[in-house]
Amino acid sequence: xxxxxxxxxxxxxxxxxxxxxxxxxxxxxxxxxxxxxxxxxxxxxxxxxxxxxxxxxxxxxxxxxxxxxxxxxxxxxxxxxxxxxxxxxxxxxxxxxxxxxxxxxxxxxxxxxxxxxxxxxxxxxxxxxxxxxxxxxxxxxxxxxxxxxxxxxxxxxxxxxxxxxxxxxxxxxxxxxxxxxxxxxxxxxxxxxxxxxxxxxxxxxxxxxxxxxxxxxxxxxxxxxxxxxxxxxxxxxxxxxxxxxxxxxxxxxxxxxxxxxxxxxxxxxxxxxxxxxxxxxxxxxxxxxxxxxxxxxxxxxxxxxxxxxxxxxxxxxxxxxxxxxxxxxxxxxxxxxxxxxxxxxxxxxxxxxxxxxxxxxxxxxxxxxxxxxxxxxxxxxxxxxxxxxxxxxxxxxxxxxxxxxxxxxxxxxxxxxxxxxxxxxxxxxxxxxxxxxxxxxxxxxxxxxxxxxxxxxxxxxxxxxxxxx
Numbered sequence: 001x002x003x004x005x006x007x008x009x010x011x012x013x014x015x016x017x018x019x020x021x022x023x024x025x026x027x028x029x030x031x032x033x034x035x036x037x038x039x040x041x042x043x044x045x046x047x048x049x050x051x052x053x054x055x056x057x058x059x060x061x062x063x064x065x066x067x068x069x070x071x072x073x074x075x076x077x078x079x080x081x082x083x084x085x086x087x088x089x090x091x092x093x094x095x096x097x098x099x100x101x102x103x104x105x106x107x108x109x110x111x112x113x114x115x116x117x118x119x120x121x122x123x124x125x126x127x128x129x130x131x132x133x134x135x136x137x138x139x140x141x142x143x144x145x146x147x148x149x150x151x152x153x154x155x156x157x158x159x160x161x162x163x164x165x166x167x168x169x170x171x172x173x174x175x176x177x178x179x180x181x182x183x184x185x186x187x188x189x190x191x192x193x194x195x196x197x198x199x200x201x202x203x204x205x206x207x208x209x210x211x212x213x214x215x216x217x218x219x220x221x222x223x224x225x226x227x228x229x230x231x232x233x234x235x236x237x238x239x240x241x242x243x244x245x246x247x248x249x250x251x252x253x254x255x256x257x258x259x260x261x262x263x264x265x266x267x268x269x270x271x272x273x274x275x276x277x278x279x280x281x282x283x284x285x286x287x288x289x290x291x292x293x294x295x296x297x298x299x300x301x302x303x304x305x306x307x308x309x310x311x312x313x314x315x316x317x318x319x320x321x322x323x324x325x326x327x328x329x330x331x332x333x334x335x336x337x338x339x340x341x342x343x344x345x346x347x348x349x350x351x352x353x354x355x356x357x358x359x360x361x362x363x364x365x366x367x368x369x370x371x372x373x374x375x376x377x378x379x380x381x382x383x384x385x386x387x388x389x390x391x392x393x394x395x396x397x398x399x400x401x402x403x404x405x406x407x408x409x410x411x412x413x414x415x416x417x418x419x420x421x422x423x424x425x426x427x428x429x430x431x432x433x434x435x436x437x438x439x440x441x442x443x444x445x446x447x448x449x450x451x452x453x454x455x456x457x458x459x460x461x462x463x464x465x466x467x468x469x
Contacts, residue, residue, distance in 0.1 A: 007078075007085050014071075014078040017055050018043065023075045027065035031058045034068055105134035129149045173409065180444055223336040289395065293421065296468050297453050298342045298353040304332045304376070305340040309459055315343065318457060319464035334376050342455030345372060353455060354434050355466040359393065359414050364460030366392035366402065367418050369429055381405050388456060389429045389443045391418070395461055401431075401441040413440050417468065422453060434468075 016023050025037040035043075035056045051060045085101050096368035097103050101113035108126040117123050117203050278305040299315035310321040318340055329335065355367050365380065368390020380386050380404050390402050391411065400408040417434040427448040457465050 007081050009017060010078045011076075011082060014075045019316065022079060023071060026068045026071040026075065028068045028071075029053050029065070030060050031056055035070055037065060040065065044198065052170055063454070088457050094375070096373060101246055103131055104128045105131045107134070111168060120293065141142075169407065173407075178440065184442070187372045216420060269319050285307055293352045295468070296351045297469075299323065300457070300467070301332075301341050303335060303344045305332060306334045306338040309338055309340055311340070315467075316469070317466040318459055320459050320462055332376060337380060338380075338460060339458045341370060341374075345452040345454045346422060346424050347450075348424045349419070350423050350425070352419055354417055354419045356417050356466040356468060357393070357415070358463050359463075361397075362395055362461050363463045364393060364395040365429075365463045365465055366390045366458035367420065367458075367465070368402070368456050369420065369422055369448070369453050370456035371449060372454060374456075382458070383408075384443065385445055389448060390458075391431050392458070394458075401443075409441070411441060413438070420455070422448070424448070 014022055016026075016036045016039055017033075017330040018035055021036075022035065023036055026034050027037050027040060028034050029040070031053045033053050035054070035399065040054070043054050052058060053060060064275050068335070079099070081102060083094060094299040095114035095117060098116040102112035102114045102117075104113050104115065104118055105111070106113050106117075106123050106126045110122070113123055118128055126417070177209075208450050214406055269318055300311050300318055302311050302315065305311055305318070305327075308321050308323070310319050311317070320338065327333065332341075334340070341397055357365055357367065362452045368388060370389075371387040374380065374387040380388075382388050382390070383393075383405050384403070385405070388402065390400055391400070392408075393399050399411045399414045401411055403409045413433060415433040415435060418440070419434040421432060422428075423430075423445075426445040427450065428443060428445040429448055430442040431442055432438065455467075459465060
């Protein structure tokens with residue numbers, strides 16, 4: 001069937017039916033069919049019988065081969081047209097050496113070649129496929145690679161979205177902490193202003209007392225000076241009298257003179273008593289806020305301790321034991337987490353206690369408070385949602401506040417002695433470095449519910465926690 005493209009139709013007419021290439025020295029047989037001179041000679045070689053046409057099998061009586069110059073010219077024209085068509089289609093599909101369309105692809109050399117290159121020594125032993133098949137294969141490979149790249153891009157987009165979400169979450173947390181700090185310092189400023197007003201009032205009252213005492217002393221001294229001056233004048237007058245009159249002094253006058261002379265003058269000012277409050281310095285602000293609450297005497301409740309925890313005899317320390325203790329599985333005892341509660345419970349007022357912790361390699365612990373109804377059996381949530389407000393040190397060294405199970409808040413300070421301050425009336429828990437009185441972390445007011453709250457400890461690894469007296 002003739003091709004629809006005129007150039008392709010012309011190529012078919014200019015192709016030898018034997019070698020399927022363009023005619024080379026085309027000749028015409030008696031039947032009218034055309035062949036390359038070399039092709040027809042090769043077909044008839046060694047045949048003693050009458051020759052026949054390879055195409056129509058018609059017997060050819062005479063072996064006279066007539067050159068077909070018009071067909072040779074048409075072949076040249078077809079070659080030029082094919083070259084122009086290939087160049088118009090893109091220019092890359094033409095062999096630079098043979099000026100033929102590159103319809104084949106050499107898989108060894110990974111390059112397009114033409115049919116003439118295929119027969120050359122450089123490519124004759126190579127695996128060659130049609131260029132369309134090679135292009136389709138490479139397209140499939142590229143599509144598979146594109147699929148992988150698209151999947152990788154989706155993963156990266158997901159990671160980007162997750163990172164942005166975490167960034168927003170952390171920014172919200174820092175904003176919340178910033179608001180807490182502003183609120184706490186606002187309260188601190190109000191406290192300091194009240195202290196200033198109180199001390200100023202005390203100093204003003206002291207000034208008034210000093211002035212009053214000074215005026216009274218001056219008045220008393222003036223009165224004593226007046227009496228002494230009167231006595232001096234009277235005694236000087238008596239001394240001027242004759243001896244007979246001078247010796248006639250009555251006993252009551254002698255007693256009055258001795259009494260007046262023996263009275264010492266009053267002190268001008270009393271020693272001022274020190275002020276009951278001393279203005280706080282900026283470096284002692286935190287100590288001033290915490291020093292008003294004495295440390296509570298806290299002990300640990302053995303009935304709540306995890307079976308592998310070892311409590312001291314007085315209930316002041318707890319450590320991780322090497323063996324499991326067969327203890328009664330009472331409702332109060334923790335059975336899945338290495339926790340223990342304090343014996344004391346608080347429902348009102350302010351209470352503080354201190355815990356000595358360990359910061360060695362592999363040490364793991366948590367210090368804080370828990371509500372009376374905290375879960376004891378099975379998995380529990382170490383967070384305010386689970387009824388626990390605490391700070392912890394993980395076994396890999398991270399120090400954090402247990403604000404939530406998924407995203408605890410990292411902290412930079414790792415103290416050796418932690419002061420836990422519970423304000424039941426405000427529903428607030430604050431953790432302080434007992435070494436330098438610096439605040440560590442504060443759960444905001446209202447976060448601790450109004451029920452009985454008890455001290456809470458968790459021990460991991462080879463850690464040991466001790467309640468300070």
